[in-house]
């Protein structure tokens with residue numbers, strides 16, 4: 001299936017029915033699976049045979065969706081999680097533990113910033129946040145002997161900064177560690193980070209992949225390209241796991257080592273599993289991802305241009321605007337489009353932002369982004385409100401920043417709503 005076009009993969013990959021089977025991905029609503037004798041069960045628990053036994057670890061509906069996303073990203077294996085937060089958490093702790101260090105761009109989703117800066121720290125994993133636009137030499141200064149991974153977002157939420165994936169991959173690989181990229185905003189429709197050297201990709205599938213704001217989910221995809229045995233930094237993958245009779249993941253599962261360990265060890269112990277029903281709903285979203293993303297993008301570009309020309313708007317960030325500081329990176333990594341999210345600020349923002357927001361009729365105020373309905377948020381007073389002024393600045397979230405997630409309604413109606421709200425202030 002590898003040489004099919006992306007739009008075909010969105011619809012056809014993952015679930016391939018055989019003769020007489022349902023044409024549409026069925027919801028296997030069962031926690032458990034039946035076997036004929038003790039031997040069969042024993043082999044499953046020793047990882048000597050593969051098969052379903054308990055939906056906390058694997059479920060056929062969920063696995064079909066994992067296979068589809070694997071195909072879309074061009075990876076070798078994937079694991080679905082209950083949310084995007086769980087995906088990033090599990091991806092990190094699959095290779096980092098107490099005493100280790102991770103390097104992350106400071107321009108990342110607020111929830112991930114807290115996860116890395118607060119919760120992982122409590123677990124003994126230290127994080128350094130860096131300005132992702134520093135050059136390679138400057139970034140190298142932040143790497144420590146115990147650094148286990150480098151992390152960034154293809155398009156940062158909410159600043160819409162574009163990550164120089166090749167630079168981050170070089171940084172990681174020069175130090176014998178993997179690059180993890182959160183590809184939530186771009187989706188594989190617009191960027192496939194593995195093509196630029198990323199090793200692991202994560203998603204909050206709650207966003208564009210689901211596309212309708214109906215179910216939370218996450219995903220970890222492995223490119224299969226990183227050599228875990230090149231050094232002794234990843235003993236969890238390259239030395240015996242006592243909880244499976246001394247099995248060594250890289251020896252037993254080769255390119256599948258990372259996702260297998262995440263599934264049979266972390267999902268087993270932590271259980272942040274995606275439910276089959278949610279996997280089914282996510283799959284419906286994926287079937288139109290290649291149709292929706294271009295529409296999100298075209299609408300956002302038209303609105304970015306409208307806002308840019310408006311006398312009451314102070315600034316607009318959208319990476320595909322010719323004069324945006326990320327335009328060059330966008331040409332390289334996102335040549336066909338980026339996403340539907342843009343950021344902007346109003347002139348005299350203290351006096352105008354709340355008034356403007358409250359005047360909107362079609363555009364809704366919600367915490368969510370990246371679904372069919374246009375919505376808006378003011379991070380400094382909503383999602384990022386736990387951050388200090390300094391942290392906000394470091395994350396590039398200006399106090400006047402308004403995040404607009406452009407939906408797939410008719411763009412003239414969205415512009416008309418923004419226009420009337422701007423006129424009223």
Ligand SMILES: *Cc1c(COP(=O)(O)O)cnc(C)c1O
Pocket residue numbers: 083084085086109111112153157182184185203204205206207216217218
């Ligand atoms: C929303 C989001 C997350 C967290 O995902 P949830 O599904 O809400 O847990 C992680 N990364 C990015 C870039 C996001 O936008």
